[in-house]
Amino acid sequence: MSAATPAAPRTLRRDARANRERILAAARDAFAEHGMEAGMDDIARRAGVGVGTIYRRFPTKEALAEAILEDKLAAVGAMIDRALGADDPDGGLRRFLGELARHQAEDRSGAAALASCARPDAGASPGELALRERLGELLRRAHDAGAVRPDVRLGDLMALLWGLGRVAAVTADTAPRYADRYTALIMDALAPGAAALPGRPLTAAQITAGSRAAMTTAAGIRPRPPRAAAARS
Amino acid sequence: MSAATPAAPRTLRRDARANRERILAAARDAFAEHGMEAGMDDIARRAGVGVGTIYRRFPTKEALAEAILEDKLAAVGAMIDRALGADDPDGGLRRFLGELARHQAEDRSGAAALASCARPDAGASPGELALRERLGELLRRAHDAGAVRPDVRLGDLMALLWGLGRVAAVTADTAPRYADRYTALIMDALAPGAAALPGRPLTAAQITAGSRAAMTTAAGIRPRPPRAAAARS
DNA sequence: GGCGAATCGGAACCACTGTTCCGGATGTCT
DNA sequence: AGACATCCGGAACAGTGGTTCCGATTCGCC
Numbered sequence: 110m111s112a113a114t115p116a117a118p119r120t121l122r123r124d125a126r127a128n129r130e131r132i133l134a135a136a137r138d139a140f141a142e143h144g145m146e147a148g149m150d151d152i153a154r155r156a157g158v159g160v161g162t163i164y165r166r167f168p169t170k171e172a173l174a175e176a177i178l179e180d181k182l183a184a185v186g187a188m189i190d191r192a193l194g195a196d197d198p199d200g201g202l203r204r205f206l207g208e209l210a211r212h213q214a215e216d217r218s219g220a221a222a223l224a225s226c227a228r229p230d231a232g233a234s235p236g237e238l239a240l241r242e243r244l245g246e247l248l249r250r251a252h253d254a255g256a257v258r259p260d261v262r263l264g265d266l267m268a269l270l271w272g273l274g275r276v277a278a279v280t281a282d283t284a285p286r287y288a289d290r291y292t293a294l295i296m297d298a299l300a301p302g303a304a305a306l307p308g309r310p311l312t313a314a315q316i317t318a319g320s321r322a323a324m325t326t327a328a329g330i331r332p333r334p335p336r337a338a339a340a341r342s
Numbered sequence: 343m344s345a346a347t348p349a350a351p352r353t354l355r356r357d358a359r360a361n362r363e364r365i366l367a368a369a370r371d372a373f374a375e376h377g378m379e380a381g382m383d384d385i386a387r388r389a390g391v392g393v394g395t396i397y398r399r400f401p402t403k404e405a406l407a408e409a410i411l412e413d414k415l416a417a418v419g420a421m422i423d424r425a426l427g428a429d430d431p432d433g434g435l436r437r438f439l440g441e442l443a444r445h446q447a448e449d450r451s452g453a454a455a456l457a458s459c460a461r462p463d464a465g466a467s468p469g470e471l472a473l474r475e476r477l478g479e480l481l482r483r484a485h486d487a488g489a490v491r492p493d494v495r496l497g498d499l500m501a502l503l504w505g506l507g508r509v510a511a512v513t514a515d516t517a518p519r520y521a522d523r524y525t526a527l528i529m530d531a532l533a534p535g536a537a538a539l540p541g542r543p544l545t546a547a548q549i550t551a552g553s554r555a556a557m558t559t560a561a562g563i564r565p566r567p568p569r570a571a572a573a574r575s
Numbered sequence: 576g577g578c579g580a581a582t583c584g585g586a587a588c589c590a591c592t593g594t595t596c597c598g599g600a601t602g603t604c605t
Numbered sequence: 606a607g608a609c610a611t612c613c614g615g616a617a618c619a620g621t622g623g624t625t626c627c628g629a630t631t632c633g634c635c
Contacts, residue, residue: 159584268524272505279504283551285483290541291501298531308523313606318516355602392614
């Protein structure tokens with residue numbers, strides 16, 4: 110409020126910036142390896158930094174995970190873009206699914222376990238929405254090309270992705286290539302010619318809620334851990 | 343060793359037996375609601391019992407969860423049996439998938455989140471193996487009837503189940519009926535006529551490993567928390 | 576080279592939760 | 606009824622891991 114407030118320096122000190130990068134890289138590795146279970150101590154050790162240094166940049170572990178989730182979303186976005194660039198819509202979709210499966214297999218946090226960061230109260234993040242939109246575009250082209258049955262909606266595709274993510278994660282250690290076979294299997298579910306699907310497709314809100322749940326290991330989202338907020342009486 | 347050892351009484355005292363039942367019921371509810379996150383205090387409170395009483399019967403939380411997992415496996419086994427009793431193999435399989443989806447939707451622990459109890463070192467439990475065998479029988483009949491494409495093997499069906507479990511869990515809160523639509527979608531993947539699946543099907547060992555991973559929330563199986571063993575110097 | 580502010584490191588803190596312990600209450604058997 | 610083993614409750618304990626704090630250090634600038 111006060112006019113004297115100098116406003117935090119826009120640029121970090123050189124060492125601070127370097128450390129920030131190292132922390133991000135370490136966190137990426139640690140989360141990929143152990144999922145959200147990775148401890149702050151572990152991350153700090155990997156980064157060659159003290160825990161305090163992490164907390165100087167990221168107020169909370171959740172925030173750190175969230176920062177990385179953005180990267181993940183961007184990576185998936187890039188996959189979709191590559192698929193959109195493909196000539197045949199069917200092959201593009203298939204390649205995207207395969208790529209996603211591989212990505213999730215080698216990254217224990219892959220869009221999934223990661224992000225307990227997703228707060229159950231917040232709506233979909235902009236990155237999430239953008240991603241979903243691009244996926245919708247991919248589906249639309251596949252529809253237009255007649256490569257995918259018309260009764261399959263975006264929500265159905267998302268659901269298939271959630272399942273694929275689980276299968277990829279579950280088989281990653283012992284059958285790393287299985288995800289490709291599974292991808293082929295679910296692609297066949299998309300083939301035209303089958304009877305129309307029963308029930309209603311997911312609404313946008315339901316997709317958002319599902320994404321959030323899918324990202325939140327299913328283990329248990331606490332409404333809001335009062336830790337960081339509590340104390341300080 | 344000593345001949346004087348009276349050997350623990352084969353029958354529990356009446357109140358003990360009653361409490362054991364109440365504990366089991368409370369744990370079932372608690373796990374269904376919160377998954378493995380449910381606290382021992384919470385379970386004890388629901389059962390109207392002290393935590394100590396739980397530990398008198400179950401040496402560890404894991405053991406308690408394991409006891410309940412048996413029930414779950416039995417329940418799924420019963421579903422398969424009902425499906426095996428159906429006239430048409432296709433409808434039986436579909437009905438089983440639907441029933442399983444519904445079951446997993448309303449039970450947050452459902453075969454999934456539950457059992458962190460599954461020890462990563464142990465092989466498949468007898469109940470698990472029996473279940474898998476019955477599922478294999480269901481699949482065989484569907485094959486014989488020409489209702490399911492022949493290149494779909496047991497491992498593929500299991501993978502579909504893992505995915506279905508995730509989708510059911512993820513949509514349970516906001517779109518409880520969606521699992522039925524999803525079931526129809528993956529049933530279409532099983533329809534005959536598609537090109538043969540690429541890659542290799544899962545081996546029995548891979549299925550076992552996958553089941554274990556699927557049951558273990560993916561969150562993180564600690565090799566073996568040294569808690570119960572440690573201390574006591 | 577020297578000064579002040581930003582930054583670093585990591586020990587201490589604290590809430591959380593599974594587990595243990597034991598005095599007192601309760602069945603069961605004679 | 607009386608005696609004894611079994612059982613119960615729940616406070617206390619202990620491992621864990623996220624978060625905070627503050628003296629020491631380093632960077633950027635004059």
